[in-house]
Amino acid sequence: MTSSQQDIYQPSDKGGYSPDPHRYCVIMCGGIGSRFWPYSRTDMPKQFLDFFGTGRSLLQMSYDRILPLVNPENILVVTNRRYVDLVCEQLPEIPRERILLEPDRRNTAPCIAWAAYHIAAIDPEASMIVTPSDHLITREHIFEACVARGFDFVEHHDALLTLGITPTRPETGYGYIQIGRELEPGLLKVKTFTEKPNKELAQVFLDTGEFFWNAGIFLWTVNSIKQALHRHAPDLACVFDRGEAYFGTPKEEEFIEENFAGCPSISIDFAVMEKADNVYVECVNFGWSDLGTWGSLYDNSRKDEDDNVTLAANVMTYESTGNIIMGPEGKLVVTAGIHDYIVADAGDVLLICPKSDEQHIKVMLTDVQLRHDDKYL
Amino acid sequence: MTSSQQDIYQPSDKGGYSPDPHRYCVIMCGGIGSRFWPYSRTDMPKQFLDFFGTGRSLLQMSYDRILPLVNPENILVVTNRRYVDLVCEQLPEIPRERILLEPDRRNTAPCIAWAAYHIAAIDPEASMIVTPSDHLITREHIFEACVARGFDFVEHHDALLTLGITPTRPETGYGYIQIGRELEPGLLKVKTFTEKPNKELAQVFLDTGEFFWNAGIFLWTVNSIKQALHRHAPDLACVFDRGEAYFGTPKEEEFIEENFAGCPSISIDFAVMEKADNVYVECVNFGWSDLGTWGSLYDNSRKDEDDNVTLAANVMTYESTGNIIMGPEGKLVVTAGIHDYIVADAGDVLLICPKSDEQHIKVMLTDVQLRHDDKYL
Numbered sequence: 001m002t003s004s005q006q007d008i009y010q011p012s013d014k015g016g017y018s019p020d021p022h023r024y025c026v027i028m029c030g031g032i033g034s035r036f037w038p039y040s041r042t043d044m045p046k047q048f049l050d051f052f053g054t055g056r057s058l059l060q061m062s063y064d065r066i067l068p069l070v071n072p073e074n075i076l077v078v079t080n081r082r083y084v085d086l087v088c089e090q091l092p093e094i095p096r097e098r099i100l101l102e103p104d105r106r107n108t109a110p111c112i113a114w115a116a117y118h119i120a121a122i123d124p125e126a127s128m129i130v131t132p133s134d135h136l137i138t139r140e141h142i143f144e145a146c147v148a149r150g151f152d153f154v155e156h157h158d159a160l161l162t163l164g165i166t167p168t169r170p171e172t173g174y175g176y177i178q179i180g181r182e183l184e185p186g187l188l189k190v191k192t193f194t195e196k197p198n199k200e201l202a203q204v205f206l207d208t209g210e211f212f213w214n215a216g217i218f219l220w221t222v223n224s225i226k227q228a229l230h231r232h233a234p235d236l237a238c239v240f241d242r243g244e245a246y247f248g249t250p251k252e253e254e255f256i257e258e259n260f261a262g263c264p265s266i267s268i269d270f271a272v273m274e275k276a277d278n279v280y281v282e283c284v285n286f287g288w289s290d291l292g293t294w295g296s297l298y299d300n301s302r303k304d305e306d307d308n309v310t311l312a313a314n315v316m317t318y319e320s321t322g323n324i325i326m327g328p329e330g331k332l333v334v335t336a337g338i339h340d341y342i343v344a345d346a347g348d349v350l351l352i353c354p355k356s357d358e359q360h361i362k363v364m365l366t367d368v369q370l371r372h373d374d375k376y377l
Numbered sequence: 378m379t380s381s382q383q384d385i386y387q388p389s390d391k392g393g394y395s396p397d398p399h400r401y402c403v404i405m406c407g408g409i410g411s412r413f414w415p416y417s418r419t420d421m422p423k424q425f426l427d428f429f430g431t432g433r434s435l436l437q438m439s440y441d442r443i444l445p446l447v448n449p450e451n452i453l454v455v456t457n458r459r460y461v462d463l464v465c466e467q468l469p470e471i472p473r474e475r476i477l478l479e480p481d482r483r484n485t486a487p488c489i490a491w492a493a494y495h496i497a498a499i500d501p502e503a504s505m506i507v508t509p510s511d512h513l514i515t516r517e518h519i520f521e522a523c524v525a526r527g528f529d530f531v532e533h534h535d536a537l538l539t540l541g542i543t544p545t546r547p548e549t550g551y552g553y554i555q556i557g558r559e560l561e562p563g564l565l566k567v568k569t570f571t572e573k574p575n576k577e578l579a580q581v582f583l584d585t586g587e588f589f590w591n592a593g594i595f596l597w598t599v600n601s602i603k604q605a606l607h608r609h610a611p612d613l614a615c616v617f618d619r620g621e622a623y624f625g626t627p628k629e630e631e632f633i634e635e636n637f638a639g640c641p642s643i644s645i646d647f648a649v650m651e652k653a654d655n656v657y658v659e660c661v662n663f664g665w666s667d668l669g670t671w672g673s674l675y676d677n678s679r680k681d682e683d684d685n686v687t688l689a690a691n692v693m694t695y696e697s698t699g700n701i702i703m704g705p706e707g708k709l710v711v712t713a714g715i716h717d718y719i720v721a722d723a724g725d726v727l728l729i730c731p732k733s734d735e736q737h738i739k740v741m742l743t744d745v746q747l748r749h750d751d752k753y754l
Contacts, residue, residue: 038709316744318730318737327727332415332753334741336730338715343729350704350722352729353695353713360695364711367693376709 018071022125023151025070026115029059029087029133030080030102035293037361038349039326042377047134048086051297053312053329058291059133060090065140066131069147076100076118077133078111101253103260109236109271110263112218113229114256117240120222121247127155128225130218130268136300138287146284150219153187153282160228160273161219162190164212164281165288170202173292175214175269177281190279193269212283215290218268224278232275239263294342294358298324313345324355349376395448399502400528402447403492406436406464406510407457407479412670414738415726416703419754424511425463428674430689430706435668436510437467442517443508446524451503453477453495454510455488478630480637486613486648487640489595490606491633494617497599498624504532505602507595507645513677515664523661527596530564530659537605537650538596539567541589541658542665547579550669552591552646554658567656570646589660592667595645601655609652616640671719671735675701690722701732726753 029047033040040046047059056064059077066075077087078100087099100118102111112130119126129147137143146163154161164177173196180191193214197205205211220228229237239259246255264271273279289300301309306321313327318336327333327345335343342358344351353360368376406424410417417423424436433441443452454464455477464476477495479488489507496503506524514520523540531538541554550573557568570591574582582588597605606614616636623632641648650656666677678686683698690704695713704710704722712720719735721728730737745753 038711313727314749316741316748318734318741330725332726332745332749334415334726334728334730334745336734336737336741337718338729341714343727345722345727348707349709349711350690350720350727351711352715352720353711357695357713360713364693364695364713368709368711371693372691372709 019069019074020127020151021071021074022123022127022155023070024074024076024119024123024126024128025066026112026119026128026130027059027062027066027075027077027133028079028108028111028130029062029077029083030105030111031132031134033134034365035358035361036291036297037365038344038346038351038376041346042374043082044086045083045134046291047132048083048090051291051311052301057090058136059087061137062131062133062135063091063093065137065143066129066147068144069151070129073098076115078102078115080105100256103257106260106263106265108216108268109233109266110239110260112225112268113233113236113240113263114260116222116225116229117243118247118252120226121244121249124222127151127219127221132216132290134291135215136287136289136291138300140286142284142286146282146286147219149187150282153280154219154221154224157280158224158227158278159220160224160276160279162273162279162281163215163217163219164283165215166283166285167206167211167213170199170206171213172196172199172202173296174290176202176205176211177214178211179281179283183280186283188281188283190273190281193274212281213288214269215284215288216269218273225272228272228276228278233264233266233271236263236266236271294324294344295355298355322355396446396451397504397528398448398451399500399504399532400447401451401453401496401500401503401505402443403489403496403505403507404436404439404443404452404454404510405456405485405488405507406439406454406460407482407488408509408511410511411742412735412738413668413674414742415721415723415728415753418723419751420459421463422460422511423668424509425460425467428668428688429678434467435512436464438514439508439510439512440468440470442514442520443506443524445521446528447506450475453492455479455492457482477633480634483637483640483642485593485645486610486643487616487637489602489645490610490613490617490640491637493599493602493606494620495624495629497603498621498626501599504528504596504598509593509667511668512592513664513666513668515677517663519661519663523659523663524596526564527659530657531596531598531601534657535601535604535655536597537601537653537656539650539656539658540592540594540596541660542592543660543662544583544588544590547576547583548590549573549576549579550673551667553579553582553588554591555588556658556660560657563660565658565660567650567658570651589658590665591646592665593646595650602649605649605653605655610641610643610648613640613643613648671701671721671738672732675732699732 033046036046050057076098081101176194178191180189182188243255246252289296298309309324311326312329313331313333315325315333320335320338322340325343340355342353410423413423425434427434453475458478553571555568557566559565620632623629666673675686686701688703690708690710692702692710697712697715699717702720717732719730
């Protein structure tokens, strides 16, 4: 890293910008997005879907979004083994050797640790951004500027940086980050991470102005994260230290095959972020949604004059307000007399459910599995 | 006709019964059943659908039901030209020459007149039953006995006989028949035909015990109906009299082609039944529904413990009561928090509509046509 890197950055649409060759991106896309059932399916989770009918899936949009910031050959995808074909199909630009395939589901910490060790083996001077693949970001130019600033920050500090989204409502579905001392405008020490609050607490969080949504987007150098893993998640670091000689070599997959299942299943927040004392937050506001639920998709979508959100299908509504209605391309959906519902027709499954009951979907999924095994999951 | 015919009849399940060779059946199946949209479609109206998942369409069930009463070679189908392939496919037993194809829609009177002239040309001594193809009859043995009695009656009287269904509720969707003088138990002179009543009047009809539902099932001899046409619908009789020489010959279709469009578009009730003075009703009770609406399908279907009716699809309901839910075979439909709705997923069209708004469906169809032409009709 050299101090000239700050000067290198220019917005991508001005042309002529070449990203810092030490900057890497890890796109995580192994989740199953069950709260978005029946659109999100075990064999086609939501990150692979073109939710907005733009012609690009959420994963592809995540890739497109990072391209101005990181050289294409520095972009990696970590996913579950079963999704390798989907990733290859949707991101043909990414060769197979830059797709890290988890043999088992072990939450985010083992996945991120592996990616960090892998990148460190290729480039010990690397900095990296870790990003989910299934979120929505509407203002990509602001995202670009924020991430560029974040890279620059972690390249000059031994810091674990997380992006904190300025909250716009007392959301109970997100974790929050409480800010502490300000280093520079919009860049602050993290005081605490909190779990999802109840409605009253969420309102307090919003009112104080001290709390930001935890977007699960992280930046750090490989050195900083490896150090933090050694300090706060030694069991995990220990597994990957044993493989040090294999990362970036043909033996890497075999090593993972034999050792990944032995990793504790734990989130990076819990394993590292909540324990480390060099955690910082960059407070940002680039039109973010985790698209974790139908409700958040509704909130983030354009509404018609009756506050209905309609996606893909041809929809005609009568006395119907506040619904999110989604169906296959070319399908005609006609509704009368429904208010604040999810109507999600995914071809072989149709879900009709009040928006306010969407937390119910996980229960439904359990029932569906009991009756039909994995057929509709 | 001989008086020994009464002796010939025995219930079909006792075996050895051979239907009277002068008895004919005309199954009308040219309707489009628009109130059952989106299941009933212009190119696949409801009579061709296997609504109850029994493996037989309503048309096929109508055919099966009449088989014990009429020789198969005496069964005719009258339909619109566009449905000839559907009829041939569903009733391969009926050869092409016994399918009368209307070149235009002209309501029931021209269709019935044609069938009567056609049969008279083949068998001047014929008696005939005219029956819709899209109704539900649940107690077929009672139907069988009633129709046999009806045939016997019209073969011995110059009578136009209609079947009147004992009403079980103050239905506003049906026409009613007011009974007059009783000839024998359950066989009465018709006093008046009435249009669909409003709720209050329907309740009065029900309370008096003098009113029966008009099922649109008629019996008469070809002589009686031809006479009645001459007397009460001379313009219609005139058209068909001109073709007298062609019926039952290869020139019949050409004659119809040239003359059918010139027939007035009028129902047999209006053209003949409401005017003639030899109209009788046989009061029957064989589990009948005209299946004219989603509501009547709901009323006639088995309900689960939450009073939901589910057809074809795999359905799972949560806090959902009183709904009729229909989807393609193999589709999973999950509903939460809906009460008294129609949920009809017909593959390319999904309709969600309160049962109480079903009269709205015709308006929707107009809107659909405006937006999408005939694509979804």
